[in-house]
Amino acid sequence: MWDIAYAQGAPGLTGPSPVMTILPFILIFVIMYFLVIRPQQKKGKEHQEMLNKLKKNDEVMTSGGIYGKVVALADNVVTLEVAPNVRIRVHRPQISAVVTGEKSSGKEVKE
Numbered sequence: 001m002w003d004i005a006y007a008q009g010a011p012g013l014t015g016p017s018p019v020m021t022i023l024p025f026i027l028i029f030v031i032m033y034f035l036v037i038r039p040q041q042k043k044g045k046e047h048q049e050m051l052n053k054l055k056k057n058d059e060v061m062t063s064g065g066i067y068g069k070v071v072a073l074a075d076n077v078v079t080l081e082v083a084p085n086v087r088i089r090v091h092r093p094q095i096s097a098v099v100t101g102e103k104s105s106g107k108e109v110k111e
Contacts, residue, residue: 047093050095050097050098051092051095053098054070054092054095054098056070056071056073057069058070058098059098059100060095060099062080062090063094063095063096066080068080068081068082071087075092077089077091
C-alpha cells in the first residue's frame with residue numbers, strides 16, 4: 001500500500017526544456033550563415049561592383065571561358081571582340097572577370 005502512495009506522489013521525469021531543444025537548430029543556422037550565406041553575399045556584391053566598373057577596351061573573360069575585349073556597353077548587353085572583326089554579344093552578368101591586369105611580362109620560357 002505504501003508503494004502505491006510513494007509512486008503516485010513522486011515527481012515524474014520531464015524532458016529537456018524547450019530552449020534546449022531549439023538551441024542546436026539556432027547554432028546550426030548561425031554556423032551556416034557565417035560559412036555559406038555571408039561569403040556568397042560578399043562575392044555577389046564584389047561581382048556587381050566589377051560589372052558596374054566595366055569600360056571600353058577592358059579585356060574580360062566570360063563565365064563560358066571566352067576571352068574578349070569590350071567594344072560596346074549597354075544596360076544588360078556587352079559586345080566583345082574575340083578576334084579581329086569577330087564580335088559577340090554577351091549578357092552583362094555572364095562576365096566573370098576583368099583580365100586586363102593579368103598580362104604576362106612578355107618573357108616566355110624557352111625550352
